[in-house]
Amino acid sequence: MNALRFADINGWRQALLAAPSAAALTASSQAMARASQAQLNACITLPELASPTHATGAALAGIPYAHKDLFCTRGIRTTAGSKMLSTFVPPYDATVSARLADAGAVLIAKSNMDEFAMGSSNENSAFGAVRNPWDSDRVSGGSSGGSAALVAAGVVPFATGSDTGGSVRQPAAFCGVTGFKPTYGRVSRYGMIAYASSLDQAGVIARHARDCAEVLQQIAGFDPRDATSVERPLDDFRAACDLGVRGLRIGVARELFSAGVRPAVAACVRAALAQLQAAGGVLVDIELPRLPLSIPAYYVIAPAEASSNLARYDGVRYGHRANAASDLAELYSRTRSEGFGTEVKRRILVGTFVLSAGYYDAYYLRAQQVRRLIAEDFARAFANVDVIAGPTTPDVAFKLGENTADPLAMYAADINTVAVNLAGLPAISVPCGLVDQLPVGLQLIGPAWGECKVLAAAAAYQSITDWHQQRPPAPAASGSPR
Amino acid sequence: MTAQWQAVIGLEVHVQLATQSKIFSGAATAYGAEPNTQVSFVDAALPGTLPVLNRGAVEKALRFGLAVGGSIDRQSVFARKNYFYPDLPKGYQISQYELPIVVGGSLTTALDDGRCLVVALTRAHLEEDAGKSLHDAFQAATGIDLNRAGTPLLEVVSEPCMHSAEEAVAYLKALHQLVRWLGICDGNMQEGSFRCDVNVSVRRHENDPLGTRAEVKNVNSFRFVEKAIAYEIERQIRANEHGEKIVQETRLYDAAAHRTRSMRSKEDALDYRYFPDPDLPPLRLTEADLEAARAALPELPAACHQRFTQALGLSAYDASKLTEERALAEYFEAVQSTLPGHAKLAANWVLGELAARLNDAQLVIGQSRISASALAGLLTRIADHSISGKIAKDVFASMWESGSSADAIIAERGLGQISDDAALSIAIAQVLSQFPEQAAKLRGGDEKIRQFLIGQLMKATQGKANPAQLNTLLRQALTDVK
Numbered sequence: 001m002n003a004l005r006f007a008d009i010n011g012w013r014q015a016l017l018a019a020p021s022a023a024a025l026t027a028s029s030q031a032m033a034r035a036s037q038a039q040l041n042a043c044i045t046l047p048e049l050a051s052p053t054h055a056t057g058a059a060l061a062g063i064p065y066a067h068k069d070l071f072c073t074r075g076i077r078t079t080a081g082s083k084m085l086s087t088f089v090p091p092y093d094a095t096v097s098a099r100l101a102d103a104g105a106v107l108i109a110k111s112n113m114d115e116f117a118m119g120s121s122n123e124n125s126a127f128g129a130v131r132n133p134w135d136s137d138r139v140s141g142g143s144s145g146g147s148a149a150l151v152a153a154g155v156v157p158f159a160t161g162s163d164t165g166g167s168v169r170q171p172a173a174f175c176g177v178t179g180f181k182p183t184y185g186r187v188s189r190y191g192m193i194a195y196a197s198s199l200d201q202a203g204v205i206a207r208h209a210r211d212c213a214e215v216l217q218q219i220a221g222f223d224p225r226d227a228t229s230v231e232r233p234l235d236d237f238r239a240a241c242d243l244g245v246r247g248l249r250i251g252v253a254r255e256l257f258s259a260g261v262r263p264a265v266a267a268c269v270r271a272a273l274a275q276l277q278a279a280g281g282v283l284v285d286i287e288l289p290r291l292p293l294s295i296p297a298y299y300v301i302a303p304a305e306a307s308s309n310l311a312r313y314d315g316v317r318y319g320h321r322a323n324a325a326s327d328l329a330e331l332y333s334r335t336r337s338e339g340f341g342t343e344v345k346r347r348i349l350v351g352t353f354v355l356s357a358g359y360y361d362a363y364y365l366r367a368q369q370v371r372r373l374i375a376e377d378f379a380r381a382f383a384n385v386d387v388i389a390g391p392t393t394p395d396v397a398f399k400l401g402e403n404t405a406d407p408l409a410m411y412a413a414d415i416n417t418v419a420v421n422l423a424g425l426p427a428i429s430v431p432c433g434l435v436d437q438l439p440v441g442l443q444l445i446g447p448a449w450g451e452c453k454v455l456a457a458a459a460a461y462q463s464i465t466d467w468h469q470q471r472p473p474a475p476a477a478s479g480s481p482r
Numbered sequence: 483m484t485a486q487w488q489a490v491i492g493l494e495v496h497v498q499l500a501t502q503s504k505i506f507s508g509a510a511t512a513y514g515a516e517p518n519t520q521v522s523f524v525d526a527a528l529p530g531t532l533p534v535l536n537r538g539a540v541e542k543a544l545r546f547g548l549a550v551g552g553s554i555d556r557q558s559v560f561a562r563k564n565y566f567y568p569d570l571p572k573g574y575q576i577s578q579y580e581l582p583i584v585v586g587g588s589l590t591t592a593l594d595d596g597r598c599l600v601v602a603l604t605r606a607h608l609e610e611d612a613g614k615s616l617h618d619a620f621q622a623a624t625g626i627d628l629n630r631a632g633t634p635l636l637e638v639v640s641e642p643c644m645h646s647a648e649e650a651v652a653y654l655k656a657l658h659q660l661v662r663w664l665g666i667c668d669g670n671m672q673e674g675s676f677r678c679d680v681n682v683s684v685r686r687h688e689n690d691p692l693g694t695r696a697e698v699k700n701v702n703s704f705r706f707v708e709k710a711i712a713y714e715i716e717r718q719i720r721a722n723e724h725g726e727k728i729v730q731e732t733r734l735y736d737a738a739a740h741r742t743r744s745m746r747s748k749e750d751a752l753d754y755r756y757f758p759d760p761d762l763p764p765l766r767l768t769e770a771d772l773e774a775a776r777a778a779l780p781e782l783p784a785a786c787h788q789r790f791t792q793a794l795g796l797s798a799y800d801a802s803k804l805t806e807e808r809a810l811a812e813y814f815e816a817v818q819s820t821l822p823g824h825a826k827l828a829a830n831w832v833l834g835e836l837a838a839r840l841n842d843a844q845l846v847i848g849q850s851r852i853s854a855s856a857l858a859g860l861l862t863r864i865a866d867h868s869i870s871g872k873i874a875k876d877v878f879a880s881m882w883e884s885g886s887s888a889d890a891i892i893a894e895r896g897l898g899q900i901s902d903d904a905a906l907s908i909a910i911a912q913v914l915s916q917f918p919e920q921a922a923k924l925r926g927g928d929e930k931i932r933q934f935l936i937g938q939l940m941k942a943t944q945g946k947a948n949p950a951q952l953n954t955l956l957r958q959a960l961t962d963v964k
Contacts, residue, residue, distance in 0.1 A: 072530045085529065092523055094530055191530040198760035227534050227762050305760055308562050311573020312527040316626065332566055355564070355755035364757060 002028050006154035006471055008207040009063055009214055016062040023051065029064035030108040032155040039136055039475050040153060042146040044069045044127050045110040047076045050101075058104030059218055065100065066150045066159035069110040070117060070193040071202075073097050080193045081113040081125040081143075084313045084320045084339035094191020095223045096160060096202050103218040111146030111159060115341045116310065117167055117195040119143050120410055121403065124343040129400055132175060133472040134438050138397040141171030147205045148175040152472055158206040158215050164195050165298050166392075166417025168203035169429035173392035173441025176431045176470060178458070179205045180212040183448050184424035185230035187216075188223030194309040196302035197228070199421040208468045209428060209458035213237035216451065232449070240452035241459035246280030248457055249385040255291040256390025256416050256443075268433030268440040269391045272461065276389070279464055281457070286381045286388065290373045294419035297374065299411055300354050300367035301422070306344075307351025313339060346407065375423040382447040387457050390416055392429040392441030416443060426451045428458045431467040439470070487684050487722070489715045490692055491650045492604075492642035495657060496635045497667045498611070498675040499542045505610050505634035506533030506576060513673045517616070517627035525632045527571035532761050535560075539634035540765065542666035543583050543608050544775035546636060549664055549782055550603055552587030554772065560608075560762045563754045569613035569626050577637075579756045582607035583765065589640075590784065591656035592802075593648065601653045602641040609635050630674075636666070642681060642692065647711035651704050654678060663783050663808040671702055678707055682714040684722065693718070694728040698742050701735045710735040714742055786811055794818065794825035803833050809847045816854035817861065824865050831861060835878055852881050860888035867948045873897050897946065903955065906947060910959045913938050925960050932956075 004015055004025070012025075019025040026049065033043050043066070067073065070080045072090035074097075079085045093101070100107070114124040122130040122145030130145035132138040133153040140149045144161030148171035151159050161168035163181035172179025180203050187202040194200060204215040217238055222231040252273060257266050277283050315321035315335030322334030340348070354363035381388060394413055403410045420427045425445055432442035442461070446454035462468050504511055507524035524531040547554045561579035584606035591599050611633040616625035638657060644650045658676055661667040668675050683695035696718070701710045718728055732751075733742040758764075781789075783805045790801035790811075804814045810832070818828035836857065840850060860877055863869045869877065869892060880891045892898050913935060914921045923931045939952055 070530075072528075078529070080529065088529065090528065090530070092528070189530075190532050193529040194761075196760075225534060226532050228532075228760075304757060308564050308574055308755070308757070311564060311566065312529070312571060314566060314568075314573060316568045317526055317571060318528070328568065352755065355757055357753045357755075360755075360757070 002032055004028065005032060006207070007157060009060070009157045009211045012063050012157050022062045023049070026062050026064050026106045026108070029156055032153075033066070033109045033150060036150070036153050036155055040131050040133060040140075040146075040149045041128050042066075042112050042130050042140070042149040042153070042155075043109040044079055044081070044112050044125075044146070045077050047073070047107060047110065049106060049108065058102070060100065060215070061104035063105050063158070064108040064156050065105050066109040066111040066147050066156045067097065067100075067107050068113055068144050068147050068160050068162055070113060070162060071097050071160060072191040072193070073107065073110065076107070076110065078110065078193070079127070080117070081115040081127060082339065082341070082344070083126040085193075086126065086320065088319055090191070092191065095188035095225065096219045097191060099219045100160075100215075105218075108156060109146075109150065111144070111150055113146055114143035114167075115344050116193065116306070117143040117162055117164055117200070118306070118343050118347055120166065120170055120414055121398070121400075122146065122171070123400065123404055124341055126341060131400070132397050132438075134176060134397070136475075138399055138438070139174065141174030141393075141397060143167040143171075144179075144203075144205065145171045148172050148177055148179065151175070151177045151205050151207065154471065158204060158211055160219075161203045161205050162192055162195075163201055163203045163421065164199045164302060165414050165421050168205060169392050169417050169427060169441065169443060170414070172205050173429045173431075173439065173443075174397035176439030176467075176472065177205055178208050178212055178428065178430050178462075178468060179203060180209070180216065180428045180454075181420070181426060182216060182220060182451055183426045184421075185228055186220050186426070186449075186451065188221075188226040188229045190223055190225040190229075194305075196305040197309060198305060199298075199302060201421070208462050209430060209455050210238070210241045210462075212428065213241050213455050213459075235452050237451060237455055240455040243452070243456035243460075244280065245276055245457055245460040248281045248387065248453070248460075249284050250276060250281045250457065251284050251286035251381050251385035251388040253286050253288045253291070253381070253388055253390055255288045256388075258292070258394075258415070260412065260415060261391055261394040262396075262435070264435040265391050265393070265395055265440050268435060269389070269442050272432040272442045272465070273389055275464060276457065276461055279460055281460075284385050286385060288374075288377045288381060288388075288419070290370065290377045291419050292415070293370045294374055294422055295411060295415055297367040297370040298414070298418040298422060299350070300363050301371065303347040303351030304355050304364050304367075305351070307348045307355065310340075310344070310348055315339075343407070371422045374419050378419075378423045378425060378445075378447070382450075386446070386450070386453045388445040389457075390443055390445075392416060392443040396435050396438035396440060420445055424448060426454050428454050430458050430461060431470065432461075432465070433467060434470065437473075439467075486686060487715075487719045488686070488688050489645050489711075490642045490683050490685065490695075491644040491646075491711060492681040493640045493644075493650060493654060494679040494681070495638045495654070496611075496677040496679075497546075497638055497657075497661050499539050499634040499636055499666055500668050500675075501536055501538040501542065501634055503536055503538075504632035505536050505539045505608065507632050509632065511633050513670075513675075515629055517625065517629060520629040521631065525571065525628055527573075533576060533759075535762060535765065536634065539608060540583070540767075541775060541778075542634075542664075543606065543636050544767070544771065545664050545666055545779060546606060546638075546661065547584035547587065548772075548775055548779050549660060550584070550587030550589055550606075552584040552603060552606065554584055554767065555581060556767050557581065558583040558607075558765045560759045560765065561756045562759045563756055565752050565754060567612070567615075568624065569615045569628070569631070571613065571628060571631055575610060575612060576759055576762070577609035578607035581764075589653060589656050589660065591652050593652050599644075599649055599652055601656075602643055604639040604641050606636050606638045609637055611635050642683070642695075647708045647715070650680065650711055651708050654704060654707055659783055659806060664780070665808070674702065677702055680707060680711055680714070682711055682718065683728070684715060684718045693722075694730050696728070696731055696733050696742070698733045698735050699745065706735055706737055709740050710742055713740065717742070780808065783808075783811075790825075796825060796829050800829045800833060804829060807847065813847050813850070813854045817858045820855070820858040821861055821865060824861065827861055827865065828858075831857060835875065839882055851885065852878070856881060856887060863888055863892060867950070868892065868898050870945065870949065873945060903951075906943070906952060906955050907959065909939055909942050909947070910952075910956055913942055914959060921960070
């Protein structure tokens, strides 16, 4: 077994310094990824490894990483988990891709994901479902399921993700790793294939909060090519990890522990809160009364934007194109019928409907009003607390196929994550226990631009607990999935 | 038959803003390049690309808004207009819908009969152009050229307040003059820099509610606008009088047949599902932005016209001609400012000799081979009687060919007027002795013969005699002998 399996960034850094061939060591990460495919199916593309061109002193020099397959990578196929883009090779790099390359990180895999980031189980990928390293009968979560599974399986020390309604935090929780979604506007969206533009934000999945900070430090910052990225000084995220929780006011929102949350999961999270309190944190009961409205609001706004964002996949310029269409309308309908999967089509239809004349006010406009109310709830709460804590998900990872017949049940499970996107806030999920031998996630939410508070709380928690060091059971000797 | 009907006309004009690069990308906007050579990844709507607003386009829209006295909203919003078409790469056009950059304002112009026409504007909004479909370029296929995709447009919408083709054309010409004057559009109608859609309806009496309108798309010359409106008014009146119902529809002008024909009716009208573009934050304008635009605003054509007639004493006709284009007005100003009191002389030469030369050579004023200061040099010699107007025309021709100054040509060719009393007196004595009969007649009071003698004197002096001086000296000579 590779000695670097389960190593964090610092582990890799030390090994790379000592290794006779850093490139060979980095390549061993890809070998692990390749070997994991049969069990996890977490990779869509294993690219040829780039020879290191960075200065050896670069922040992530030689560190291997997996890149969610919706970040455009120049010359490397980028599919967004869709048949529509199954042969698409971008001629340019996403800003996140370019910044990671500049920092010396080495891309070893484009990771599997729900098609166009639409999904919470990674079962919506045109390249097959990703399996959870803790139990290959179970989902990895989604939509950044491949990234979470690869970090959980110890293949890479970190991976990128994107989070529109929980797509970094939820799979991180299901796979027992740390997943961080920054404030909307903190990381450039340029080159990150859009699902819902006003909600999408790039994030990081790693072994612990400190490594999330390490990577965020490299990818964050204003980008003139993204008008929604914000020009403001970059905080020292790494230093924030040493701030501790003494005196930190931690809001506990009743609504995040609603009836839908499994008692055993709630118990893990309450135990984590007690440990934070013991470490000097101050627990404060708060209310987020409009939180239950976040699911309907999210499932109007996100599909509305998606229906427009995905209009460009028309078979005219790139991507899948239906054969032998007899006219333009047929070219469009056949290309899109063949190229998109069921969940994507469902959201395009919903989005088209809620934007239609006569329905716009009742759905889209109303959802935007709700969105503002939810943001107000958070703003009011943050007047009194530094972070807000609760379970990331109502339950642990479910079984493959368990929820596919009932999309509404699947949507409802996003209850604790989507409100954060509607309000554009930073949030992290850290492992805080096991239920049925499956990981449970503690979510810590910060105020806008309050990444440092979130990281301080998460790093402090991880300094006094070892849930983030738990490893999934070794795969069965045969290693064969069913 | 038409006497009892009133036509109501409103115009929507797409003014292509003369920016170097596109409204949401850095690609060039030059006309006539090889197909698809001015297309950035953003223009081609590659996955993950994002629009970034070109402030140059905003600045030009502001200049227009100030010039027409419109109200400029401190915040305007870009929206997506969703529809599928192969030359619309994103599947939506970015435009302004509910909150345009300019609201209201008006344009005033004179009609041929001297009446003053004031056209109220509804709004002017920024948007991007689509690409072009090349239906005839390939056999059994349509080519797509995206060079034009993303070119900035200002759509100027008038109120339905015009009542004849003549008024509509006068308004259109005034708008065309203004946008070129402001330097925000090259006004080239053949290249599509200034395109017009016409809305026409008819009603029996001016107090009746508006009739059902037809929109005639893409009428791209003043003459076609006139013909399309005339045709449409007649068609609608005829239909009304035959008891037919006018349907709301979009029509195309067929320039070959001089008629309009139906393109699609309202029932087929698309639902564009407008919603605010989440990729572009609202456009916010500061007082400083408005101040800068105000400072950059040139004297407007109407004010310039008034100054030319009132302060410089030019005729309304000359002033209109000179203010057709700002470059021409500026050229004239440069000439006349060095010739105080000779504005009329300057106007005559700019609109006469110079305009004719430019026209022959198919040059615009900015390409004139005689600079304003060079022309002023020539006119100075006319004003101080160094040369006659007739000789000045020859000098002008030489200046145009050689690029030399008027003084250099006059000196080189000895064309200066003979203003020397002694030299002229000798010539008079010679002519009087050569034509004693005619001299006697004039002396006897037969003034009709004076022109003959002057003609002989001009011939003797090769046209270089100063006519006024010659007259005085001739009168003296005749008196002396008597």
